[in-house]
Amino acid sequence: MKVEAQIPHKSNNHRDPTLLREECLYFSLAHADHISPLLQFLDDLTDLPRFRRLEMNVQSVLLQYLSHLMKLFSDSRSKKLYDDLAVYFCSHSSSYLDYSPEQRSMLRMLFWKGICKCLVEVVSEETDSFSYVKKCIEWLVPLLNLCNDGQPEFVDEWSAAIKCLIVAQKSWSSDMLQVHSTTSLSEGEHVDAARKIIIRARLCFAGCVSALELGNIKTTILSTTADGVWWNVLVEVAAAVYSADNGIKKQWLLDALDIGCVTAHPSTQHLG
Incomplete structure (x- = not known):
């Protein structure tokens, strides 16, 4: 060196x-x-x-x-x-x-x-x-x-x-970035979940993580109120999904509409 x-x-x-x-x-x-x-x-x-x-x-x-x-x-x-x-x-x-x-x-x-x-x-x-x-x-x-x-x-x-x-190795980094339901999280845990999703979205955008893996936490992403840090979560996820193939984008749209109909405070209220 x-x-x-x-x-x-x-x-x-x-x-x-x-x-x-x-x-x-x-x-x-x-x-x-x-x-x-x-x-x-x-x-x-x-x-x-x-x-x-x-x-x-x-x-x-x-x-x-x-x-x-x-x-x-x-x-x-x-x-x-x-x-x-x-x-x-x-x-x-x-x-x-x-x-x-x-x-x-x-x-x-x-x-x-x-x-x-x-x-x-x-x-x-x-x-x-x-x-x-x-x-x-x-x-x-x-x-x-x-x-x-x-x-x-x-x-x-x-x-x-x-x-x-x-x-980094995909296997353990995926485990490290696991996100669970945000329903009962404290404010600090809510920010931590947002951080992990943004990281996963950027890895997806870079082609390191499949959009299908991002889809595994779709319900959590779309059923959380889109205020504070969560608005940018949606922006980052949208940018990542935009680079996916049309079939995945179509499924995201359908799921967003579906979740928006059954969730009390959906992120999808801004859809359209």
Whole structure:
């Protein structure tokens, strides 16, 4: 991996300590496979107590090169790395919460990108590392925020997440995105259901998930009141179904009309 070649030229000021630390990190990533002290340096940097104190730009580099770190580390050390990152991003007492919402989203986006590269280059369902990578994805999905109208709050983060889920194993990602009836859900659970359906709709639109699978939760989608976040759920599902063949689109229309006749607060009240 040509890490050194990817060092960004952010500044002509070589005395900039921020840039200098980044260049040291890139150098370490490039040569740690044959220089033990550099490997130890990366090991120390990615240990949670140290990682949480790093500047955000250094954290960003480490997240981007997650796949390279996995190639350098043993399986047990890689597992610890993922466990530490899960704690960092999901703990209610994490220093990560000191960042602004935009900064937190950027770090999560880079984590998604790093995981995606791991799934492409390092991890497969047959490897031991698959279980802890999967666990991190399951922790990250609920952090994909929605605005009050159901629109994804941070577009770049959502885009990175969808790209990662596209390359993830279909079998377990489908289980992770299971949605049950929204009838008796709390507001938080309602948003979580909306998030999962939007993800499934985008995977369907990308050709990763069949529109038939989306049809399995058709009743839940169409029998929920179309207000708040749910309006955008309908928009996302409509975009996904639009790319399906005519037979599936016709069945969706017929089912929408049917559900609209028997449901107290159908989403289909806006049909037409």
